[in-house]
Amino acid sequence: MLDQSEFAFNELRHLVSERAIQGETMLLNMGPQHPSTHGVLRLLLEMDGEIVVNCFPDIGFLHTGIEKNMEAKSYEKAVVMTDRLDYLNNLGNNLVYCMAIEKLAELDVPVRAQAIRVILTELQRIGSHLVWLGTHTLDLAAISVFWYTFRERELILDINEMVSGQRMMTTYFRPGGLWRDVPIEFENAVREFIKIFPRRIEEYGDMLSENPIFIDRTKDVGILKAEDAIHWGVTGPILRATGVEHDLRKVDPYMGYEQYEFDVPTQTDGDTYARYLVRMEEMRQSLRIVQQALDKLPYGPVRSNNRKYVPPPRSELGISMEAVIHHFKLWTEGFDMPEGSVYAAAESPRGVLGVYLESDGGPKPYRVHWRTPSFDNLQVLPVLAKGHLMADLVALMGTTDFVLGDIDR
Amino acid sequence: MNKELEKTASALIERYSVELREFRGQTNLIVSAEDIIEVCQTLRDEFGFNFLEVETAVDYWPRQEPRFHVIYQLYSIEKHIRIGLRVPVSGVSPGLPTLVGLFANANWREREIWDMFGIRFEGHPNLRRILMPHDWQGHPLRKDYPLGYEEVQFTFNAEEIDRDKPYAEE
Numbered sequence: 001m002l003d004q005s006e007f008a009f010n011e012l013r014h015l016v017s018e019r020a021i022q023g024e025t026m027l028l029n030m031g032p033q034h035p036s037t038h039g040v041l042r043l044l045l046e047m048d049g050e051i052v053v054n055c056f057p058d059i060g061f062l063h064t065g066i067e068k069n070m071e072a073k074s075y076e077k078a079v080v081m082t083d084r085l086d087y088l089n090n091l092g093n094n095l096v097y098c099m100a101i102e103k104l105a106e107l108d109v110p111v112r113a114q115a116i117r118v119i120l121t122e123l124q125r126i127g128s129h130l131v132w133l134g135t136h137t138l139d140l141a142a143i144s145v146f147w148y149t150f151r152e153r154e155l156i157l158d159i160n161e162m163v164s165g166q167r168m169m170t171t172y173f174r175p176g177g178l179w180r181d182v183p184i185e186f187e188n189a190v191r192e193f194i195k196i197f198p199r200r201i202e203e204y205g206d207m208l209s210e211n212p213i214f215i216d217r218t219k220d221v222g223i224l225k226a227e228d229a230i231h232w233g234v235t236g237p238i239l240r241a242t243g244v245e246h247d248l249r250k251v252d253p254y255m256g257y258e259q260y261e262f263d264v265p266t267q268t269d270g271d272t273y274a275r276y277l278v279r280m281e282e283m284r285q286s287l288r289i290v291q292q293a294l295d296k297l298p299y300g301p302v303r304s305n306n307r308k309y310v311p312p313p314r315s316e317l318g319i320s321m322e323a324v325i326h327h328f329k330l331w332t333e334g335f336d337m338p339e340g341s342v343y344a345a346a347e348s349p350r351g352v353l354g355v356y357l358e359s360d361g362g363p364k365p366y367r368v369h370w371r372t373p374s375f376d377n378l379q380v381l382p383v384l385a386k387g388h389l390m391a392d393l394v395a396l397m398g399t400t401d402f403v404l405g406d407i408d409r
Numbered sequence: 410m411n412k413e414l415e416k417t418a419s420a421l422i423e424r425y426s427v428e429l430r431e432f433r434g435q436t437n438l439i440v441s442a443e444d445i446i447e448v449c450q451t452l453r454d455e456f457g458f459n460f461l462e463v464e465t466a467v468d469y470w471p472r473q474e475p476r477f478h479v480i481y482q483l484y485s486i487e488k489h490i491r492i493g494l495r496v497p498v499s500g501v502s503p504g505l506p507t508l509v510g511l512f513a514n515a516n517w518r519e520r521e522i523w524d525m526f527g528i529r530f531e532g533h534p535n536l537r538r539i540l541m542p543h544d545w546q547g548h549p550l551r552k553d554y555p556l557g558y559e560e561v562q563f564t565f566n567a568e569e570i571d572r573d574k575p576y577a578e579e
Binding site for chain 2: 068069233244246341354371408
């Protein structure tokens with residue numbers, strides 16, 4: 001019987017080139033504990049001097065079996081699991097899971113809940129892009145940007161805490177609407193953010209957009225062509241930086257996105273600098289959407305009134321026997337869903353985030369599959385990295401903007 | 410149903426033995442394992458479904474035979490329409506031809522299905538486990554794979570407990 005490590009090498013043997021077997025190129029292990037892998041990603045690199053000949057991502061170090069776990073929980077309890085997938089886009093994960101349930105159950109979502117969902121997910125998009133910008137430039141040794149972006153991200157996390165009580169693991173969106181209405185201070189906090197943020201984006205831009213070192217490190221690094229991007233299933237800002245104008249918020253609007261005016265930023269170069277420009281512009285567009293949604297935020301209920309799926313408000317429990325029955329039933333065994341399967345997708349900061357949900361008619365999901373954007377975006381990393389310097393690989397990992405929780409599930 | 414989708418579906422029904430199902434505004438086709446490559450090729454080259462959005466599987470053990478369904482969602486970037494394909498796969502040495510030649514991102518998705526469901530993809534260039542450790546036993550997303558809450562096996566009762574586990578018969 002083979003030794004464990006030997007077994008692993010034999011499995012990989014056919015992947016590396018003949019030169020590696022001869023000892024002409026070197027196999028180098030990078031990660032899983034490496035600061036620039038943004039989590040626990042392991043890369044097996046085949047190096048010719050300092051040039052990357054080949055690169056094999058090895059994932060699964062953060063695999064937590066979320067898809068299997070969700071099968072054992074009732075629909076509403078499983079919302080908690082969704083926060084843990086892409087931990088920079090918790091509300092977006094909540095949203096797409098709730099959208100799948102709402103589609104399967106044909107559940108209505110009140111307009112106020114839709115508008116608040118839009119505001120919060122757009123803020124989350126800005127927050128996620130801020131983490132990307134900070135860590136990406138940190139990898140390129142521009143440390144100051146990191147401190148600035150995390151300062152602004154703190155404001156967004158404060159808003160999350162204000163509405164849900166949690167900074168990151170929010171579980172704020174529920175099937176049929178929201179957990180509860182936003183507090184009275186919410187509007188002011190968001191307006192404050194809208195007021196200060198445009199100036200801050202300009203500050204980041206001033207530091208980077210024309211910075212010769214930054215341009216040196218990013219221009220013409222990791223060029224991806226549009227047809228390759230589509231062939232590899234890449235979505236999000238990486239796809240839009242190749243010139244394909246594909247954004248689900250525009251082409252397949254959900255949650256009332258069709259009411260808001262915004263542009264889909266695209267670039268045609270497809271290199272790391274183009275992806276930087278796309279994401280910077282996306283933050284400005286998100287801010288525009290937040291502004292519009294907040295200006296015409298309607299009043300009204302924030303959760304559907306369908307008692308088959310949504311528990312009654314606390315105030316009804318004292319006066320209505322029916323409400324007590326619904327409350328008891330929904331919080332003990334949950335709701336039964338119609339039999340069938342649906343696929344719902346939304347635009348996350350990283351690309352198309354989709355949920356394939358299948359129900360067998362019972363109170364627990366029969367199968368939940370997450371189509372996560374990072375999973376496909378990381379696959380294209382070897383294509384981008386080939387022929388570049390080892391130091392550029394770090395820039396490429398930053399620009400791919402993957403989240404390991406999203407990949408490993 | 411969208412006009413484009415209607416055209417696509419009727420053309421496929423004419424050429425292959427596929428079954429059309431509509432649910433909640435989604436178009437799904439049941440395709441047999443022999444036809445899947447050809448159907449995907451036709452969809453990609455002729456009807457512009459150039460983007461593989463989802464490839465995953467569902468296990469119906471012990472309710473249904475064939476046990477697995479492999480699910481594809483193809484998307485058209487130009488026309489913004491989506492079509493679902495389902496391929497029933499038997500539980501006895503389950504296998505399907507690979508889609509890597511048509512869509513590059515099928516590579517990891519098929520590795521994930523192999524890892525989680527134990528469905529082999531013939532012709533796949535690198536069919537290894539992807540999420541679980543490489544020496545892992547079993548395929549976690551199968552319905553006969555327990556989530557936990559299992560009796561601890563000791564040497565004196567290991568076989569006894571193993572006998573009572575609800576494994577699928579293959």
